[in-house]
Amino acid sequence: MKILEGGLDNLNVKTAGIRNGKNGLALIVFDQVCKAEGVFTTNRMSAAPVQITRERIKNGIQAIVATSGNANCATGEQGLRDAESIAWKAAEELGIDEKNVAIASTGIIGEYLDTSLIKKQIEEGVKSLGKNSSKAAQAIMTTDTRPKELCMDFGRFKIAGIAKGSGMIHPHMATMLCFIVTDAEFEGGVLRKAVDETLNMVSVDNDMSTNDTVLLVSVGDKRVDGFAEALRIFLEEIAGMLIADGEGVNKLVEIRVVGAKNKGEARAAAHAIADSxxxxxxxxxxxxxxxxxAAAVGYSGAEIDMERMKIWYGIGGKKILLYNGAAMEVDKEGIEDLMKKNDKIEIVVDLGLGDGEARAWSGDxxxxxxxxxxSYS
Amino acid sequence: MKILEGGLDNLNVKTAGIRNGKNGLALIVFDQVCKAEGVFTTNRMSAAPVQITRERIKNGIQAIVATSGNANCATGEQGLRDAESIAWKAAEELGIDEKNVAIASTGIIGEYLDTSLIKKQIEEGVKSLGKNSSKAAQAIMTTDTRPKELCMDFGRFKIAGIAKGSGMIHPHMATMLCFIVTDAEFEGGVLRKAVDETLNMVSVDNDMSTNDTVLLVSVGDKRVDGFAEALRIFLEEIAGMLIADGEGVNKLVEIRVVGAKNKGEARAAAHAIADSxxxxxxxxxxxxxxxxxAAAVGYSGAEIDMERMKIWYGIGGKKILLYNGAAMEVDKEGIEDLMKKNDKIEIVVDLGLGDGEARAWSGDxxxxxxxxxxSYS
Structure with missing residues (x-):
């Protein structure tokens, strides 16, 4: 696998990114109607664009319209009408069918969209369509400090995408938008599985957004082996980018739980540590x-045996055993020094009960x- | 109901409080073996004193020994032996049966107790036994900024107690110690029910401690009506004291969810808001x-209908409707001013679906x- 510069520009898609102050618009346009899969927030307070896109992707997708600055959530009937009018406007400007336009929004909850601004941005965006992956990534930023785009070349096929994250990043992907394109064919369900192993194991805070949207679109028909694993690798990299740029995050924490009774309990324990x-x-x-x-594992719901549990911290290439059925004698000052000098900390917990394993990612x-x-409002 | 000064000093108990730097010891001693009930952390990583006291209270209680500064948790076999040796020392000094001594500890996880210091403190404490409720309350403080003691006189009977809280205050009472004494008789299960409605609905952060211990002891035999409700009122007041002195808390948030499908869903929604x-x-x-x-309610698991939901903020005597199926037009600056001037905020959510109600308490x-x-370590 090779990482290529240029994100979505490496695939046969046209992109545009427009920004007016805190209001951004990204367009991703495909030559034809493409097979798409989506994973959305499970928050019952789902935003208008989520409600609409969840249904639309079943038709296949020819364009994605993403807006930032306003979530268009908790906006009732008007919110739904506003979201539909944006999709309609994009379809009209692009000369495509409205039912193949996916929409996504991120930003503040409970305010009505400025649809006239967005419609102007759509006109401008359609005119500037081209190889603008990084502009599109920039357009969907909110409290992100840098745009996130990535392209991985797996030889026979590529996976590329743009994403935004930052606050509210929690299990089930709070305020995360991620648009992924590949030239490979994929099986149904592949996105859900990869997201469960990666983006859904990420925690900046404990809140779950109303707007999370991850879309996977295929612009090719290459039949390949190993796509599921490639997608997992791709999304793990995206997860790291999101955490590293999480609100106020200075250190990346990678959590690995092994030896749990089963996978579900390993995930629960890893989540509890990540969220603490x-x-x-x-x-x-x-x-x-x-x-x-140890306390987080204890309330996670996972079965534990305090005498069998082990906890290591991995810092700067060193793996330090801190708990082995009881507290270990360690060089506290030496460890503090190591932690000061390293911005990546690994926490490994072995429950010693079975072969359930899981990973999760968190920050300070x-x-x-x-x-x-x-201050955000 | 009247609130009396002096906490536990209003009842027939002897108390002592000793402090050496961050290491405190509180003693509460009864004339005879008394009926007791306990509620403990549900964290599976439970501390040694929790494991011991959970069994012991079945025998009835004649003394409570509480230490602060060290949780005696994750300390394996040695931790259990240390905890037992403390109970044994207290029993010896008091001339009572060791099996009637309850113990509780709070503080850092994963360090071994300084049992020789604690044994000296026990000797000193036993010598100074008397009306020392506030000293005992002071002795169990960790990051608390003030001692917490309370006595409520319900006419026919009194309920008094001391408590400590501060960090890790979460559903299921993280790092909370609360020792309650009454001269009324009580029915089994009354403490669990009252704790579920009060202390378990409090959130400072989202972590659950390994050491939470709430004990209720009866030193009298007054048969009274309404004890359950009196205990709930008492613990609601304690809950407020704990939140108000929560780590870094400047504002008290009282959350009320009404109109949920049932009580369980109301509790889930109130918890999610409190924890967010x-x-x-x-x-x-x-x-x-x-x-x-709204987002927190949406991911709480409670059933919602976005069009029926209403959200109010109660600030300084004003109740402001902010969401009524859709966002309301409000005077944002006026509300910000009100919030600046008030250190208690009420959040009321009506789900409009049924008659499930719950309350929870949180802070900023x-x-x-x-x-x-x-920095805590």
């Missing part, structure tokens, strides 16, 4: 506070997180 | 960001929270 505010703040403070990790919780979310 | 980091940070920023409340999430938990 006390673990996050201890990482921010360069504290290898493994007791908080900093003053900056509080600042961003106290 | 985004709701907490928005309160810190004086932002009536009801969209985050501030820089101070991050600071305390980044």
């Amino acid at each position: 505010m006390l673990v996050k703040t201890s990482v921010f403070g360069n504290n290898a506070n493994w007791g908080r990790v 919780l900093s003053y900056e997180y509080v600042k961003i979310n106290a | 980091m985004l709701v907490k940070t928005s309160v810190f920023g004086n932002n009536a960001n009801w969209g985050r409340v 999430l501030s820089y101070e929270y991050v600071k305390i938990n980044a």
Whole structure:
């Protein structure tokens, strides 16, 4: 596998990105109606564009219209009409069928869209369609500090995409948009499975967005082996990009739980560690506070045997055993020094009960997180 | 009901409180073996004292020994032996049966107890036994900024207690110790029910402690009506005290969910709002960001109908309808001003589906929270 510069520009798609202050618009347009699969927020307070796109992708997709700055959520009937009018406008400008236009939005909840601005942006975007992957990635940013685009070349086929994340990144992908295109054929269900192993194991805070949308579109018909695994690798990389640019995140925490009774319990334990505010703040403070990790595993619902459990912290290439049925004697200051010097921390927990394994990704919780979310409105 | 000064000193119990730096010891001693009930953490990573006390209270209780500064958790076999040796020492000094001594600890996880210090504190404590409720309340503090004691006089009977809380306060009472004494008789199960309605509906962060212990002891035999409701009122007051002194908490948030399909769903929705980091940070920023409340309800698991849901913020005596099936036009600056001037915010959600109701309590999430938990070790 090779990583290529240029994101979506490596595949046969046209893109555009427009931004007016905090209001951005991204367009991704395909030559024909393409097979698509989607994974959406499971939040019952789902935004208007989610409600609409969830139905539309069944028809196949010829264009994706994504807007940032306003989530168009909790906006009732008018929100649905606004979302439909955007899709309609894009279809008209592109000369395609409205039912093949997917829409997605991200931003503040509970305000009505400025549809006249968005319609102007659509006109402008359609005129500038071309190889603009990075502009499109920029257009969907909210509190993200950098655009996220990625292309992986697996030899026989490529997977490329743009994404935005930042706050509310939680199990089930809060305020995450991710649009993935490949020239390979894919089987139904492949996206759901890959998302469950990657994006759904990411936690910045504990909130789940109303707008999460991940779309996978095929622009080719290459029959290939190993697409599912390739997609998982691709989304794991995206997950890392989202965490690294999470609100106020300075350190990436990679969590691995092994030895759980089964996979479900491993996932529950990994999630609990990833979500723990006390673990996050201890990482921010360069504290290898493994007791908080143990406590999180203890309330995760996973079966544990305190005497069989082991906890390691992996820092700067060193793997330090901190708990082995009981607390270990360790060089606390040495570990604190190591944590200060490294911006990636690995936490490994072996429950010693079975062969259930899972991974999750998290970050530290900093003053900056509080600042961003106290003022965002 | 009247609130009396002096906490436990209003009942027939002897107390002592000793503190050496961050290591405190509280003693509560009864004239005879008393009927007791306990509610403990459901964290499977439960601390040694929890494992021991959970069994012991079945015998009835004549003394409670509580230590702060070290949780004696994740300490394996040695932790159990240490905890037992403390109970044994207290029994010896008091001339009572070891099996009637309850123990509880709070503090850092994964370090071994300084049992020689604690044994000295027990000797000192037993010598100073008397009307020392506030000293005992002080002795169990960790990151608490003030001791918590309370006595309520219900006429026919009294309920009094001391408590400590602060961080990790979450559903299922993380790092909370609460020792309650009454001169009324009580029915089995009354404590569990009252805790479920009060202490278990409190959230400072989302972590659950390994050491939570709530004990209810009867020193009298007054048969009274309404004890269950009195206990609920007592614990609701304690819950408010714990939140108000939660780590980095400046504002108290009281959450009320009505109109849920049933009580369980109302509790789930209230919990989700109470736990939401985004709701907490928005309160810190004086932002009536009801969209985050709606999102939390949406992922809580409770059934919702977006068109029937209503959300109010109650601030300074005013009840402001912010969402009524769709976003309402409101005076944002006026609301921000109100929030700045008030340190208690009420959030009311009506799901409009049934008669399920629940309450929960939360606080804001501030820089101070991050600071305390980044450095605590």
